[in-house]
Amino acid sequence: MGFEKFLFYVFAAIAVFAAGMVVTRRNPVHAVLYLVLAFVSSAALWLLIEAEFLGIVLVLVYVGAVMVLFLFVVMMLDIEVAALRAQFIRHLPLGLVIAAVMIINMVLVVGPWNFGLDSFAKPVPQPEGYSNTTVLGLDLFRTYLYQFEIAAVVLLVAIVAAIRLTLRRRANTKHQEPSEQVRVRKGPERIRLVAMRAEAVPASVPRIGSGPGADPNDAKEQGE
Amino acid sequence: MPFEAAYLYTILPELVILITASVVLVVDLYLRDDQKGLNHSLTLVGLVLALASVGLVGGDQTATAFGGAFVRDPMSDLLKGVVIVLTLFTFVYSSNYMRDRDMWVGEYHVLVLFSLLGVMIMISANDFLSMYLGLELLALCLYALVAFDRDSKAGSEAAMKYFVLGSIGTGMLLYGISMLYGATGGIGFGDVAAAVAATGTDDKVLVFGLVFVLIGIAFKFGAVPFHMWMPDVYQGAPAPVVLFLSSAPKVAAFAMAARILLDALPGLLADWGDILIILSVLSMAVGNVVAIAQTNIKRMLAYSTVSHVGFIFFGLLAGTEQGYAAAMFYAVVYGLMAVGAFGVLVMISHKGFEAENLDDLKGLGDRDPWLAAMMTLVMFSMAGVPPMVGFMAKLLVLEAVVNVGLIWLAIVAVVFSIIGAFYYLRVVKMIYFDKPEVMDPVTASGSARIAVSVNGLAILFLGMFPAGLLALCEAAF
Secondary structure, three states, X not given: OOHHHHHHHHHHHHHHHHHHHHXXXXXXXXXXXXXXXXXXXXXXXXXXXXXXXXXXXXHHHHHHHHHHHHHHHHHHOOOOHHHHHHHHHHHHHHHHHHHHHHHHHHHHHHOHHHHOOOOOOOOOOOOOOOOHHHHHHHHHHHHOHHHHHHXXXXXXHHHXXXXXXXXXXXXXOOOOOHHHHHHOOOXXXXXXXXXXXXXXXXOOOOOOOOOOOOOHHHHHHHHO | OOOOOHHHHHOHHHHHHHHHHXXXXXXXXXXXXXHXXXXXXXXXXXXXXXXXXXXXXXXXXXXXXXXXXXXXXXXXXXXXXXXXXXXXXXXHHHHHHHHHOOOOOHHHHHHHHHHHHHHHXXXXXXXHHHHHHHHHHHHHHHHHHXXXXXXXXXXXXXXXXXXXXXXXXXHHHHHHHHHHHHHHOXXXXXXXXXXXXXXXXXXXXXXXXXXXXXXXXXXXXXOOOOOXXXXXXXXXXXXXXXXXXXOHHHHHHHHHHHHHHHHHOHHHHHHHHHHHHHHHHHHHHHHHHHHHOOOEHHHHHHHHHXXXXXXXXXXXXXXXXXXXXXXXXXXXXXXXXXXXXXXXXXXXXXXXXXXXXXHHHOOHHHXXXXXXXXXXXXXXXXXXXXXXXXXXXXXXXXXXXXXOOOHHHHHHHXXXXXXXXXXXXXXXXXXXHOOOOOOOOOOOOHHHHHHHHHHHHHHHHHHHOOHHHHHHHHHOO
């Protein structure tokens, strides 16, 4: 067993283990962290098949950006773990049976007797100095230009759809209007002095600071 | 294969749609609420221009672009023309409905136009990558459109179901594509077909990939047992969205099946033919029988779609040019009928009232005789009553199946069609023989009335003179 093969089995085992932990963990934050582990070990597997650029992008984009965002969302959501768990256990037997049938089927078809080195020859390693990134760039912008452009449209649609589904003005939300704020000029627009008669202070209130209503700024806030 | 400027001419219809969508997206920002009608006009102009450019670019010869990623042939010309017309109908029918419900915004036009772009990319795809990307573009727009009414709980739920099940379907498709790539070493449909012809068809990996690709196709079509999303999505989504969802994307699903099965995997006909037999018989049985039990007309039409998908598969599995042409004819005709049926539903809904239940159609003959006549034409056509075009479509498919010796299959199809005729005719009975529950006159716009008349009379006209459309379908194979 060569060193490469050894590495493959190590990382593959970690990936499968992490994937299993993702679906069985009680705490969603743990599940997300295991998902990160699964991504990192998949990135290592990609490095082994000489897809260095993709491996690094997987770590940078998925682990670095997407999963961190995911972690934030999971931490902010108040997920009812017990309810999820009850569902999980209720459907577990059926799920296990289907998974078992599918795994048996898949092993029979894509097992070593149909997929070994004799049916698919080992690819020739790339020569030294071969740049994965250069080739990918050339392919992407020359051979697969059309597909690349469609992918751009897909991203545009994702933006439009996300904005349509989430952006809404509620009547009672408080928000700032920067465009109006910067237009305010010095003088009466910025501050409004309200003349008020001084009120008699009740004896029970200590005379430290100003009482409510006496301060012109307070009056302004209530007036707005 | 560097870029050539001539490619841009070949993809002109797609470019027109893309530019229209982008223009609407930007122009919408500068419109006040009372000017939103301009979106509608811009969209219609763009669609008409796209239709003209399909005719301009089209022809008998086949042209490819972008190193074989894109193909333009008689099949793509016809199907693109049809989906653009179906989208035109969609916009004309939906204007009043969406305006009444505060959904007449630029995003609606943009998302429908981008889904149309996805459909057209799928129709012209010549490799697995562009097929997949077109499918994703279409699916992403449809998820958002189903949830377009943000305040509707049913809509959000439907969109979530559609999203999860659609993602599973796409995942299956991708897995199958990766297997096919592993077995053949190519993603172009021509490359895959050549590799299959060279290595033979007893490769297990190849068949394994084929099965997953077929599952993906069946998901998009909504064939049994992958139809679970359809009734819920049809019920939950706004009616104009369902109108679009049930027409152009089904034509796209046909194009996807035809491109993948006939262009890339013709060598595996024996394998996918058998799988399609199971899918189509199950679809006809479940679709037609379950539709009888529905009281919600949107759900009923969803199950009716499932049964029509069975017929489209019939034509494909016959494995002859006659069968393929019949399947294409059926897909086109189905799009026309679905648009008509949902168009009438959209038109009889008005502010604060949603026509969803079969009972809402009661007495339509008294309330609006012309609209009732059009709905009757559509229902007769779906049931397969001559001289409507639905009869012609069913006849052609059955003829193709009988010609390859699958007589038992034809008998099964006829039996289930007769069962299915019950619920279509029940709608006609409710329209003419039941007392109306609401007496308000139908407040549909004039343009929608013209559109529904064109739609209904086209169904009648094509049924009596099917030769022209049929010749176009036959020229494609």
